[in-house]
Amino acid sequence: MSSPSDPSLKVTHYSSEAKLRHPVALLKGIAEGMMESRELAWQLFLRDIRQRYRQSVLGILWVIIPPLVTTLIFIFLNERKILNIAETDIPYPIYVMIGTLLWQLFSESVSTPLKQFESCTPIMIKINMPREAPILSSLLQMLFLLMIQSLMALAAILYFDITFTWAALLAFPLALMMILMGTVAGVLLIPLGALYKDVGESVGILLRFLFFLTPIVYPPPESWPYSLLVQWNPVTPLLMGARDLITKGVVVDIVPVLVVSGGVVVVGLLSLVFFRVAVPIVLERLGS
């Protein structure tokens, strides 16, 4: 028995035509991919959290141990005058600690999307799952990290007897922007990083280098040319802004924060387009 075509069925075409030639369909695809990814991203997030901590005694404490150790190292180095760090306007321990936490948030946002993508490749080359899911689940992991970090920061604030102001809560949007900035960088790395392992390896080294180009463990230098490095570093305004809000209740300079945030949003949209176009090609290469 023949019946007329069922209009409710979604029609999909696969051909060699470049996706950029149909920008509307491309953007629609990105939006749909995001929507379809939600449940899967949540499940992947739960899976990763559970599997990471189920086989460990300290469990979730491993989230805060690395920044804690970094903080302690720099406190020690500074107190013994092994490093010559300029005077900070707030107690050095809290300065380093908040800085390190924010840096951890950024650097993990950069490296996690590629790791997530790689953990999903064995599935993605066999099953047509929404490709944006690894990005979303990486974002969820970062939000989870931020949640735990907030508790740690709160404990530090109480311990060092810093006056808590409601303005400190404004640090959250800045922290979220740092996550977003890191994730955008991470997403841009995925296509090449999935093809060549060299990318993942060098990102770790670059991030370590960038750690010292950002005023995390030292106050921003005033003297030229070092001041340039820090000023032109897009992480600086967000990190300093968030730290100042938490510890002093003020953002020193709002303009760079807005400029950087605007840039993150624009580059972020472009990164999604790049991801959509590049990932099918990359997966083909990995799966055959």
Next chain:
Amino acid sequence: MSEAPLIRVDRVSKKFCRHLKRSLWYGVKDVAREMIGRERGRGLRRDEFWAIDDVSFEVKRGEILGLVGHNGSGKTTMLRLINGLIVPDRGEVTIRGRVGALIQLGAGFSPILSGRENIHINGAVLGIPTAEIQRKLDEIIDFADIGKFIDAPVRTYSSGMRARLGFAVAIFMNPDILLVDEVLAVGDLVFRNKAMERMLALANSGVAVVFISHNTGQVSRICQSAVMLEKGQFVAKGSTAEILARYVEVNQPGQRSMLHFPGTEQSFVVRKAALLLKGGQPSKTVLSGDSVTIQLDFEAVKMLDSPLFSLIFEPEDSQAVALLVSQSLNADLRPSYEAGAHQLRVGLPSFSLLPGHYSLRLSVVGLNGVILLGRVANMINFEVVARPDQFNVASKGCHVELQGLWEGSGR
């Protein structure tokens, strides 16, 4: 007006690269090309070849299509094109509706997490809404039938249990198009039959199914139509029986080689063993029910005194299923073989093995029927294919078709 097909493959070609590093570099170049809005190159670059070359066919609602072809003929690539995992380099694939794939059971399973937790992950990977999984959870656990193991980490599971759990989740997909690749090769017979029934039920409800299996027996049991590919090219589309008959014409080289196991001492060596079709030509593929001759050329190392030859037929996936013993059990009536070259032929007027892959084993015992002179495993590896008129639905799990004289009082 007839309904548009759910799958339309229109003059599709796909190229692959043999060289890993070069393949990665081509990937980078292709990404760069696409980012400036240019189409991918249509010609072959160095080390590339056409894995699929100008293939077209359609699959309608409720149709179960078998993709048939030898190793490397492009069946899996074709399935991945339909699934949207790879994009054609030429031509177009048009899909109407949701695609579900029974390709890797238990995708995304985490070994440390429990079966119950993994149901949710696997469900999400297959695109089943979480709410649906939650609602059907008891049903899934029942279907998987793995008892208390459901709360144990998946790494403690046997491979059969993993497959059952994966399948239990996968059947709750609600696709318009179902792609099946070799998954029915795992698990026990009960599981395979359950899986096959599910596939037939889906097709009855209007789902288009594309099915790949090396087991032509399975293909002939469930598919109404088939497409045959050879070296990436389309050979034919037609009814399963027609296509499988064509498949017979193209001989398949045996993958496993003959293995000699001497008895107390080496007493004979098989030089050549073959199945001969009616016309006398050797073949690795035969039609079920056809007339076949088994021919052995062997060399007796020493005098073989009234040996008894037994030929044992072993299907790929189970124990031996049929036995053929030479001449009389009475040693006096059996010929002896002097040292030297000899030939032995066995004619089988109606070869009653059912479709599937088999291998033939030879066992030779001496005069008294006790002393083993030698065994030869994998003497001939061959495939039995369904004949066009064969009643093939009810052969589930059976390997031999008996011939009977039927009488009934019905009118």
